[in-house]
Amino acid sequence: MTAAGLDRSVTATALDDADRLGAQLIRFVRAISRAKTQLAKAGPDGLDKLAYAMLFCLVHDGPQRTGKLAEGLHAEISTVSRQTRSLVAHGLVERRADPIDGRACVLAATDEGCRVFAENRRQRNLWIAEVLADWPDADRSCLIELLDRLNRGIESTPPLTTEPN
Numbered sequence: 001m002t003a004a005g006l007d008r009s010v011t012a013t014a015l016d017d018a019d020r021l022g023a024q025l026i027r028f029v030r031a032i033s034r035a036k037t038q039l040a041k042a043g044p045d046g047l048d049k050l051a052y053a054m055l056f057c058l059v060h061d062g063p064q065r066t067g068k069l070a071e072g073l074h075a076e077i078s079t080v081s082r083q084t085r086s087l088v089a090h091g092l093v094e095r096r097a098d099p100i101d102g103r104a105c106v107l108a109a110t111d112e113g114c115r116v117f118a119e120n121r122r123q124r125n126l127w128i129a130e131v132l133a134d135w136p137d138a139d140r141s142c143l144i145e146l147l148d149r150l151n152r153g154i155e156s157t158p159p160l161t162t163e164p165n
Contacts, residue, residue, distance in 0.1 A: 033049075035127070036049050036052070037049065048083075050073065050075060050079065050080075050083050051083045051086055051087055052117075052120065053073055054069060054073065054080065054083055054084070054087065054093070054107075055087065055092055055093065055109060055113055055116070055117050056117065057069055057072055057073065058093060058107055058108060058109040058113065059109045059113065059114055059117045062108070063096060063106040063107060063108035064106055064107060065098065065104060065105075065106050065107070066080050066081060066084065066107065069107065084107060087107075087113070090112075091110055091112045091113075092109065092110055092112055092113035092116055093107050093108065093109055093110060093113055094107075094108055094110050095107060095108075096108050
């Protein structure tokens with residue numbers, strides 16, 4: 001059954017392709033994780049990948065409460081709170097009064113946080129451009145289109161929790 005509730009027979013070829021793609025995705029995630037770790041080492045001392053992920057969310061999605069940030073990152077609130085202390089100490093994030101409920105606070109990227117994020121993004125883009133430097137324009141465009149399609153499919157299709165019938 002698919003997420004839409006339709007029966008779809010899965011062929012042996014489709015399962016083999018899924019297995020090969022799964023192996024490549026694992027390889028990809030590991031390679032990206034290594035690269036992110038190296039980039040994080042070049043950033044402000046004491047910030048890890050989750051801290052940069054938090055900064056990304058705050059820059060892109062704007063100020064938000066710790067709970068919403070934790071939910072979006074699939075992290076425990078205590079972990080996000082610990083990373084928040086580090087980000088605040090580095091001057092990359094600040095606590096502000098929640099405009100909806102002044103008794104609560106939201107986290108927001110500071111100007112320095114936005115600058116650090118923009119610099120990391122610039123370095124990432126330079127690295128990716130170097131990785132793809134010998135790819136034809138059409139191949140780069142195709143990769144972007146296919147990754148977008150894959151991401152939309154992953155985002156809209158819940159994982160199977162049991163074996164299909």
